[in-house]
Amino acid sequence: xxxxxxxxxxxxxxxxxxxxxxxxxxxxxxxxxxxxxxxxxxxxxxxxxxxxxxxxxxxxxxxxxxxxxxxxxxxxxxxxxxxxxxxxxxxxxxxxxxxxxxxxxxxxxxxxxxxxxxxxxxxxxxxxxxxxxxxxxxxxxxxxxxxxxxxxxxxxxxxxxxxxxxxxxxxxxxxxxxxxxxxxxxxxxxxxxxxxxxxxxxxxxxxxxxxxxxxxxxxxxxxxxxxxxxxxxxxxxxxxxxxxxxxxxxxxxxxxxxxxxxxxxxxxxxxxxxxxxxxxxxxxxxxxxxxxxxxxxxxxxxxxxxxxxxxxxxxxxxxxxxxxxxxxxxxxxxxxxxxxxxxxxxxxxxxxxxxxxxxxxxxxxxxxxxxxxxxxx
Amino acid sequence: xxxxxxxxxxxxxxxxxxxxxxxxxxxxxxxxxxxxxxxxxxxxxxxxxxxxxxxxxxxxxxxxxxxxxxxxxxxxxxxxxxxxx
Numbered sequence: 537x538x539x540x541x542x543x544x545x546x547x548x549x550x551x552x553x554x555x556x557x558x559x560x561x562x563x564x565x566x567x568x569x570x571x572x573x574x575x576x577x578x579x580x581x582x583x584x585x586x587x588x589x590x591x592x593x594x595x596x597x598x599x600x601x602x603x604x605x606x607x608x609x610x611x612x613x614x615x616x617x618x619x620x621x622x623x624x625x626x627x628x629x630x631x632x633x634x635x636x637x638x639x640x641x642x643x644x645x646x647x648x649x650x651x652x653x654x655x656x657x658x659x660x661x662x663x664x665x666x667x668x669x670x671x672x673x674x675x676x677x678x679x680x681x682x683x684x685x686x687x688x689x690x691x692x693x694x695x696x697x698x699x700x701x702x703x704x705x706x707x708x709x710x711x712x713x714x715x716x717x718x719x720x721x722x723x724x725x726x727x728x729x730x731x732x733x734x735x736x737x738x739x740x741x742x743x744x745x746x747x748x749x750x751x752x753x754x755x756x757x758x759x760x761x762x763x764x765x766x767x768x769x770x771x772x773x774x775x776x777x778x779x780x781x782x783x784x785x786x787x788x789x790x791x792x793x794x795x796x797x798x799x800x801x802x803x804x805x806x807x808x809x810x811x812x813x814x815x816x817x818x819x820x821x822x823x824x825x826x827x828x829x830x831x832x833x834x835x836x837x838x839x840x841x842x843x844x845x846x847x848x849x850x851x852x853x854x855x856x857x858x859x860x861x862x863x864x865x866x867x868x869x870x871x872x873x874x875x876x877x878x879x880x881x882x883x884x885x886x887x888x889x890x891x892x893x894x895x896x897x898x899x900x901x902x903x904x905x906x907x908x909x910x911x912x913x
Numbered sequence: 914x915x916x917x918x919x920x921x922x923x924x925x926x927x928x929x930x931x932x933x934x935x936x937x938x939x940x941x942x943x944x945x946x947x948x949x950x951x952x953x954x955x956x957x958x959x960x961x962x963x964x965x966x967x968x969x970x971x972x973x974x975x976x977x978x979x980x981x982x983x984x985x986x987x988x989x990x991x992x993x994x995x996x997x998x
Binding site: 766843845 | 926943944946948949950951953954955957958961967969970971973974975976979
């Protein structure tokens with residue numbers, strides 16, 4: 537068992553931290569999608585890391601991608617942008633793992649260059665945690681499928697050029713066999729994108745409804761085979777429940793460091809507030825979460841690099857790190873007192889951003905259900 | 914031999930209602946609700962560890978997990994590939 541990152545991983549981590557601090561320092565004000573920052577991220581090859589060099593990618597392993605994402609979440613204060621980039625990566629990983637050679641050649645290069653914005657559409661108004669009970673339907677039609685349905689809360693949805701849509705292709709069989717994943721492009725007849733929805737946090741991330749009304753999708757836009765959608769979904773969740781927590785853990789570390797600096801510099805009753813155990817204990821809990829979160833996170837990533845299953849560990853990582861981030865941000869506001877409640881201080885936004893981490897990609901309650909099932913309970 | 918161990922695992926660990934103890938080779942595991950979407954994840958972990966195979970990409974189709982017969986055939990195919998590699 538080796539707990540050390542190699543030189544290349546350390547170099548990538550440090551370069552991303554330098555990049556984000558220099559180039560993205562002003563990013564995250566307002567609710568607009570930061571296109572200029574997005575393009576800089578692409579130029580930094582943040583969207584190309586895990587993909588094969590044959591398509592223009594960096595060919596990095598998953599652990600390296602996770603380390604890079606953690607560094608990005610650490611140094612970029614715009615959690616909306618970080619989430620948007622993660623969404624882009626996750627869409628690419630599905631295409632790379634399950635797509636045909638033609639789909640890879642068509643979509644991976646513009647994805648990695650950031651020229652096209654990608655989204656994946658699973659959630660519907662009536663099916664969040666119970667994702668497989670979706671009602672969107674893709675019926676066989678001439679040269680492909682006719683897609684009907686509405687997706688909601690879709691990250692990158694309102695601005696997406698390309699969407700990976702999960703829909704029922706065979707209602708006569710179980711949902712495990714009856715779902716498929718189709719690629720829909722902006723401009724296709726019958727595809728419309730609603731304006732971004734106002735949210736509590738992740739301000740620059742654009743989330744919204746996508747409507748498909750007799751949208752004709754050619755057969756070659758099927759990702760994987762027909763009926764493979766549910767299994768593809770399961771597979772992608774293992775990556776997602778490692779990649780998003782990687783960003784969260786980076787943020788947690790930054791918030792912890794902010795708290796350490798503030799607590800050591802803020803005097804009360806003649807000494808720094810860090811000397812009061814009620815304050816220092818909160819920061820100690822942050823440090824423990826950082827160290828333990830890193831272990832489970834890197835275990836998942838290493839398992840995936842070894843082509844091993846890591847669904848249980850990914851759920852533990854997702855649950856533990858997202859809850860730890862939320863608690864860290866709550867405690868950070870508390871440690872900062874009145875200042876922490878003011879928008880002038882970063883921890884106010886960090887707290888708003890952190891709440892969603894325990895909801896998207898499977899709520900904390902769903903992760904507990906999954907872990908429970910793995911334990912045979 | 915692989916069929917028996919697969920059958921035992923499904924009956925004892927995955928059968929959704931907990932009462933399905935006898936599963937025939939051709940019973941439709943997904944369509945009869947013997948295995949749900951979570952069960953597939955658990956089954957994959959079991960198969961990969963038990964038989965030292967990697968199941969990914971094109972092999973991850975519902976058809977390959979539709980019955981004990983098809984699962985066993987998949988394992989035989991993967992194990993054969995591993996042995997020949």
